Amino acid sequence: KDVAAKEIGSERVVIESMPDRKVDDLRALMDVLIKKQKVAAAILASGGERPAFVIGVREDLIAKGLKAGDLAKEVGKAAGGGGGGREFQAQAGAGDASKVPAGLLKFEELVRAKLA
Numbered sequence: 001k002d003v004a005a006k007e008i009g010s011e012r013v014v015i016e017s018m019p020d021r022k023v024d025d026l027r028a029l030m031d032v033l034i035k036k037q038k039v040a041a042a043i044l045a046s047g048g049e050r051p052a053f054v055i056g057v058r059e060d061l062i063a064k065g066l067k068a069g070d071l072a073k074e075v076g077k078a079a080g081g082g083g084g085g086r087e088f089q090a091q092a093g094a095g096d097a098s099k100v101p102a103g104l105l106k107f108e109e110l111v112r113a114k115l116a
Helices: 023-036 068-078 097-115
Strands: 005-008 011-017 041-045 052-057 083-085 089-093
Touching: 005 097, 011 097, 023 041, 023 052, 023 089, 041 068, 041 097, 052 068, 052 083, 052 097, 068 083, 068 089, 068 097
Parallel strands: 011 041
Antiparallel strands: 005 011, 041 052, 052 089, 083 089
């Protein structure tokens, strides 16, 4: 399925729940979004009993303080799980599927604060 990008400031950001996808699929898709389509930042959520979030940030935005690892920590906290990783790609977990929307919302809030 195609993912839709939101405009935040002058940048495109992807915020998408993909409950039928595995984390490895999401990581591969993240590479395409960030490297080929040049979106500023993206979060993709998997499904299952222990959903995961894959978070990516375009390299030039890391200098502006937008770091995937930091976003993952906050998203994980908001979703009742944990998170962390590298500056350009990171992962977080949700306590359960019902907490995924809270994680996505937190991501948008944090990205908006940096880009808008």
